[in-house]
Amino acid sequence: MKFDFTKMTKVELRAYVVAHPNDQAAFYAFVDRFTSDASPAMSTPIASQADVEAIAKLVEQKVEQTKMS
Secondary structure, three states, X not given: OOOOHHHOOHHHHHHHHHHOOOOHHHHHHHXXXXXXXXXXXXHOOOOOHHHHHHXXXXXXXXXXXHHHO
């Protein structure tokens, strides 16, 4: 069965991606949805290695928070 990701809410799409981590089409739909909704401030290019490390730390923290939920 093929799902229409465009008709899912953000919450439904995220839940689907979490439940089906190998579904690449769902993952791409998820990224596209959240990228298109991102504010212009979020599209500022990464300027340095320090930025990369800071972002990696934030991602790790968010993953840990998600695991605890």
